[in-house]
Amino acid sequence: MTKVLDRRPRAGHTDAVRRHQLLRMRGRSVAWVPPALLLVAITIADFNTTGEFRIISWIVLVPGIAAAICGVWGTAVFAVLALVTYVLADNAWPHQYRTGLPDFILVAVGGVLATLACAVRMRGERRMLHMRDVAETIRRTVLRPLPPDWGGLDHAAVYLTADVDARVGGDFYDIQPGPHGTRALLGDVQGKGLGAVEAAAALLGTFREAGYHQAELATVGARLEVRMLRHREHTTALGRDDGDRFATAALLGFPEADPGTVDVMLFGHDPPLVVGSGGVRSLPPGDGLPLGLVELAADGRPHVHRVPLAPGETLLLTTDGVTEARDADGAFYPLADDVARAVAADPRTAEPRRLVAFVRDRTVRHCGGRLADDTTVFAVRRAVRQVVAAEAEHGRLQS
Template sequence: MLPVLPALLLFIGLVVGLFTPRDVRPDAFLATAMVSAAALLPLWGTVLIGVGACAVFVSLTVDFDALRDATAYSELATLAAIAAFSIFFNRLLGRRAHQLVQVRSVAETAQLAVLQPVPQHLGHVTLETLYLAAAAEARIGGDLYEAIRTHHGVRLLIGDVRGKGLLAIQAAATLLSAFREAAHDAPDLPHLARRLETSMSRRASQYPEVPGSEIAERFITALLAEIPDDEPIVRTVTCGHPPPLLLHHGEVRELQPAAPSPPLNLGMLVSNGYHVDVAPFHPGDQLLLYTDGVTETRDRSGAFYPLPERIRPWSGETPHQLLAHLHRDLIAYSDGRLDDDIAALIAQRRPSRHCT
């Protein structure tokens, strides 16, 4: 509808000029048509509307035999100036739109470089991931996930950087790099959490003098999980992150931490170390890790997305199917208006001769 608005205004101006008294001028409609064309149409459309507006005015002036009126020439000059300004404004908007597309492309490429694809199978675990960017106008965020096969089992990470933009991406890249290195040799999850905390605090200490950088204030909520090869369990350490969901035989249970720790880069608040929670995790069970963009998705009434309730009917699906259902449901629930980035990672234990 909006792209036809300039032509509609042009037509209204012509009708006003033809069927109203001569003292009722169509100039306002013609000028509005040209300005709206600059914002709504490509360059050729803006030029066409500008030429059309001037042609309509000249035609009406000739029809009313007003060419000898000096006011008519003044009005025509004004319309020509507005047409020229509209073309200039259209070019300016086009250049800015092109720059915005380039910036978004670079940002998306940077985020994809940070979030490397997670293998579908790691040892005895099947994995699937979901990442949904917020609305196109939103800045890139710092949601992250990773899964690594180690001699301790499969270790998982999901996190959410406070804030958005390139600083968030940089913080996410730092955390992911530290996790990819430390996950292999940290003897347990508390040691792994301390290694990640050290990396994040070290990074923050490198920028104390940058005014307004917010790096020293930036923290990351994170959840670490470990699925050992030889035990039907899952171990988790929660650092200010939403609790994971355990899907077992059609039931959905939140794995609330007994002693949650603060987010990473707030390690000075940890006094008694990191607490490990242990839950049964049998073949066929699924573990869903997610960022708060999922549970903070709102419908039109402002109600938050009830994740455990909505996901229960899909608990018997494969990881790929379950996340596909979740993807569609989040879009439908929010009426296509996602306000935050969303990341989710699901792990399913496959039958193994080591599991009893």
């Protein structure tokens, strides 16, 4: 998949990784340098002070600094070096100027405590790195990587979570090729937390099966609706308080027999933007309620709308993390206008990869990096060679 990676700064578990990367030079660790320099500086400074103002006891800071950036064994080594250096430096002074046993105990206890603190830190970092791996596995399971040109589509996506410590939330997207054409889905589960992730995984699982087997896009939409209702019934039976959860979604179908069109079903979701060298236009708003709320609809399930799609035009789908992004004055991000200006200045912006990167960067800049909700930007278009092949086959059949 042509996937644009998240460049937004992260906190939490990645701080440990970033710190270790900064403390390496040419593949070798240089974490020992700061405490070693401090050890030498304090020793030299002590020999250049008067007897009434001794600072050798400050050497207790050395294992403390090492505990923050070195490993357990490294911290233990600096604790011993600090103690030995203290003894040698203190004994080099006349007896009346020595700090003696009290500061010796201070340095010794400080070294022991620093080593223990380093062990606790290392244990916490290992746990955070493990949790990062678990979260990454969940993310790859829910939002599986998509191969380039998957299902005959050029595509790109970026997913930013509002919680910088999380790797996945309630937004979801996927592409499913099949014998009845390629289908694409983007959605947003109401709420946050693991319950939203669970609902997103359930809907994606249904989409991957129904999108492949079902001939009609409306049937795929119906299967998604039923799956959401079943998921709500299950969570309610478990006594959980998220049994009224729902999801907005945009379901797309790219029929092989008609390469110049796209089928669209909207379940309470904003209509996609069609972005091309000729400008930006929005598809008609949908007539469906979010998944899980079909009983409130007077006309039942939404209809499938087939709309023309010119070669090279890209469908841009976003979740409300983009459309509801606000600046410092409370103004919403003007997505359509901003994209239209960018395409007018450079028509190559309509390419999925460039388009997704542009929307991501502009959204984050508009809200000052403070995303209020999970944010997904998803762009798809028919691969040019697939359009040419389909039109040639369509012409051959008509002749």
